[in-house]
Every structure is written in structure tokens, then in C-alpha cells.
Amino acid sequence: MVAPIQLVLLGATGSIGESTLKVLRKHPGEVSLLGIACHSNVEKSLAIAAEFQVPHLSIYDEDAFFKANAPPGTQLHCGIEGLLELATLPGATHVLFAMVGVTCLRPALDSIREAKTLVLANKEILVLAGELITSQARQHNATLVPADSEHNAIHQCLQGSQHKEIHKILLTASGGQFRDATREELENVTLEQALRHPNWDMGPKVTIDSSTMANKGLELIEARWLFDILPERIQVVVHPQSIVHSMVEFNDGSILAQLSPPDMAFALQNAIFHPRRLERTLPTLDFSQTLQLDFQPPDDQRFPCLRLAREALEAGGAAPASFNAANEIAVQAFIDKLLPYHYIPKVIERTLTYMPALKPQSFQEILEADQMARETALRETQI
Numbered sequence: 001m002v003a004p005i006q007l008v009l010l011g012a013t014g015s016i017g018e019s020t021l022k023v024l025r026k027h028p029g030e031v032s033l034l035g036i037a038c039h040s041n042v043e044k045s046l047a048i049a050a051e052f053q054v055p056h057l058s059i060y061d062e063d064a065f066f067k068a069n070a071p072p073g074t075q076l077h078c079g080i081e082g083l084l085e086l087a088t089l090p091g092a093t094h095v096l097f098a099m100v101g102v103t104c105l106r107p108a109l110d111s112i113r114e115a116k117t118l119v120l121a122n123k124e125i126l127v128l129a130g131e132l133i134t135s136q137a138r139q140h141n142a143t144l145v146p147a148d149s150e151h152n153a154i155h156q157c158l159q160g161s162q163h164k165e166i167h168k169i170l171l172t173a174s175g176g177q178f179r180d181a182t183r184e185e186l187e188n189v190t191l192e193q194a195l196r197h198p199n200w201d202m203g204p205k206v207t208i209d210s211s212t213m214a215n216k217g218l219e220l221i222e223a224r225w226l227f228d229i230l231p232e233r234i235q236v237v238v239h240p241q242s243i244v245h246s247m248v249e250f251n252d253g254s255i256l257a258q259l260s261p262p263d264m265a266f267a268l269q270n271a272i273f274h275p276r277r278l279e280r281t282l283p284t285l286d287f288s289q290t291l292q293l294d295f296q297p298p299d300d301q302r303f304p305c306l307r308l309a310r311e312a313l314e315a316g317g318a319a320p321a322s323f324n325a326a327n328e329i330a331v332q333a334f335i336d337k338l339l340p341y342h343y344i345p346k347v348i349e350r351t352l353t354y355m356p357a358l359k360p361q362s363f364q365e366i367l368e369a370d371q372m373a374r375e376t377a378l379r380e381t382q383i
């Protein structure tokens with residue numbers, strides 16, 4: 001009998017949080033949910049705490065925290081301190097980072113110092129601090145398990161092989177909702193159109209990022225650090241059906257791929273229970289039906305975000321953090337209807353151009369670079 005996983009779920013009320021809870025419901029007794037965190041969704045987080053009898057609930061927003069009436073047996077936490085308490089809870093074996101944004105970074109470093117297993121859905125942790133996070137994880141014997149579907153697929157394809165046997169990583173991309181749009185059509189994209197993804201049901205930020213291919217840019221940076229692989233050995237391949245979640249090409253010419261329907265429950269289940277393979281949560285692919293899988297190269301002209309992410313990764317230092325910050329600011333300006341859709345890559349490009357070549361060495365310096373890039377990007381959205 002395997003001891004249950006003691007899980008902390010940061011971002012329980014979001015899209016990844018929901019998919020995680022789906023997996024947990026399918027596997028009662030395998031996971032005990034020690035802690036959950038949200039930003040301000042009191043009602044939903046209390047319902048989750050009651051359903052899973054969660055002993056620790058962290059609500060980031062102070063007003064929301066004061067409104068919450070915790071069920072008996074649930075202790076409430078608040079703010080960044082609350083997140084840090086949950087990230088280091090004694091007894092927790094796994095911490096799943098399912099929050100959006102850079103706030104995840106400090107809790108992730110603290111979980112690493114406690115030698116937890118970090119299940120990573122959040123992208124910013126590795127985009128901002130890939131080198132620091134991976135070196136700290138090695139130093140403290142913490143385990144990083146990718147839950148982003150592409151990286152989880154690569155992680156699965158790499159089982160049983162050696163690093164020196166990898167020739168390249170083939171990172172698949174759906175191409176987003178505007179894959180076949182003309183330049184003119186891209187100039188007239190509305191928020192409603194950008195929030196609709198053909199294959200995946202995700203939170204708003206990652207849905208917009210998929211449509212601009214900025215998401216694939218962030219994933220390129222994630223993959224570089226997670227798998228310790230040079231950027232030139234990571235090739236992005238557009239695969240509209242989102243069934244092949246990524247592939248690894250080995251030195252002998254064999255290519256391994258991981259396939260499953262486009263639902264995050266598959267990657268999350270694999271990441272949480274790794275290395276065990278438990279009963280599936282959802283039905284898988286049905287090969288008694290015709291199944292078409294297409295692959296094509298990405299178009300850097302219509303989707304410059306991918307090229308910009310690669311340039312940022314090659315420039316190193318704070319450039320990936322600047323890419324992320326500029327993208328976040330530009331996407332928010334687009335959501336607020338202050339910036340046309342096709343200006344998102346322009347804001348990123350200008351921010352990367354105007355930011356000094358910083359080489360942050362510590363967590364504090366990374367946050368300072370992030371802040372400087374946000375201020376630069378904000379100015380660029382107002383031009």
C-alpha cells in the first residue's frame with residue numbers, strides 16, 4: 001500500500017485547480033489535500049475546503065480573507081505569508097503551482113528548500129528564474145515535475161533514456177485560434193475572439209497567449225530549463241489537433257511522442273502520481289474512429305512572439321523575465337481595450353530593445369528586473 005500523497009494546491013479555484021480536483025475525485029484515498037490557496041474567490045475556495053476537508057486555506061486578498069467564514073477544521077491564512085506557510089507545510093509531500101503570475105516564485109523557492117516535490121503548471125517560475133530554480137532544486141534535493149501538457153509529454157518521453165541521447169525536443173503548438181488568419185484579420189481581433197480556444201478550455205491569460213504564440217515562447221523557455229537543453233535543440237511544431245502533446249527525437253533517429261485528448265486532467269494526473277500510472281480520469285483517444293494528425297512549421301512573420309521569446313532566451317540574463325513582463329502588461333492592456341491585439345508583440349519587442357542587459361543573480365534582483373520591464377512595457381502600451 002502506497003502512502004497517500006499529501007498535496008498543497010496553490011490556485012485551487014482556477015482552471016488548472018478544477019482539473020486537479022477532477023483527478024482527485026477519481027482517486028479517493030490516493031491524495032489528501034492538506035492546503036489550498038486562491039486570490040479572492042471565497043465562495044469557491046470554501047466549497048473546496050468543505051468537500052475535501054482541507055486543513056489549510058490561504059486567501060491572498062485581505063478583504064476577501066476577512067469575509068471568509070472557514071468550515072470547522074480549516075485554518076485560514078492570508079497574503080504572501082499565507083502562501084509561504086502553505087508552500088512549506090510540514091507533512092506536505094507535493095506542492096502544485098496552479099496560480100497565474102510571478103507571485104508563485106517565492107513560494108516555489110521555499111518549497112524547494114523544504115525538498116518538496118513541485119508539480120509545475122505555472123510558467124512564470126521557470127521563465128523568470130529557470131537557472132536559480134533548477135540549481136536550487138538540485139542543491140536541496142527537491143523534485144520538479146512538469147504539469148504543463150507539453151513538458152509533461154516530454155517528461156514522459158524521456159523516461160528510461162539518458163540526457164546525452166536526446167537529439168532534440170519537438171514542442172507542439174496548436175497554433176491557437178488565429179492559426180490561419182491573415183495579417184489583416186489579426187489587426188482586427190476582438191477580445192471575445194481571443195478568449196475562445198478551439199481545443200483547450202483554459203484561464204483567460206493563457207488562452208490569449210496561445211493565440212499570439214507567446215504561450216509557446218514561454219514554454220520554449222520552460223523547456224530549456226526543465227530539460228537542461230540548449231534553445232537550438234528545441235523546435236516548435238504546429239499541430240492543430242492538440243493530441244500529440246510533444247515529442248523527443250533521439251540520436252538514433254527514433255522519435256517518441258505522447259498522445260492524449262486535449263484536457264489538462266491527463267498531464268496533471270501523470271504529474272501528481274509520477275512515476276505511478278493510475279486509472280484514467282477521462283476517456284482517452286478512440287482509434288476505431290478516423291483520427292487525423294497534422295504538423296506544420298510555425299509562421300514567425302504573422303506570430304512574432306515566438307521569435308521574440310527565442311531571442312530573449314538566447315540573450316539570457318533578465319531578457320526572458322522582460323519578455324514575460326511585457327507580454328503580461330500588453331495582454332492586460334488588450335483586455336482593458338487600451339491596446340489593439342496586433343500591438344502585443346510590438347510592446348514586447350520594444351521592451352526587449354529598451355531594457356538594459358541585466359544579469360540578475362538573486363531572487364531579489366530577478367524581481368527588480370521584472371518590475372523595471374513592467375514599467376518599460378507600460379510606457380510602450382501608451383504610445
Ligand code: NDP
Nearest residue numbers: 011013014015016038039040041060099100122123202203
Ligand atoms: P486561472 O486564471 O484559471 O486561475 C488562476 C488561479 O490562481 C486562481 O485559482 C486564482 O485565484 C489563483 N491566484 C491568482 N493570484 C493568486 C495569488 N496571489 N495568491 C493565490 N492564488 C492566486 O489560471 P489557469 O488555471 O488557466 O492557469 C494557472 C497557471 O497554469 C498559469 O501560470 C498558466 O500559464 C498555467 N497553465 C494553464 C493551463 C490551462 O490549461 N489552464 C495549461 C498549462 C499551464 P482566484 O480564483 O481567487 O482569483
Ligand code: MG
Nearest residue numbers: 148149150219
Ligand atoms: Mg502548454
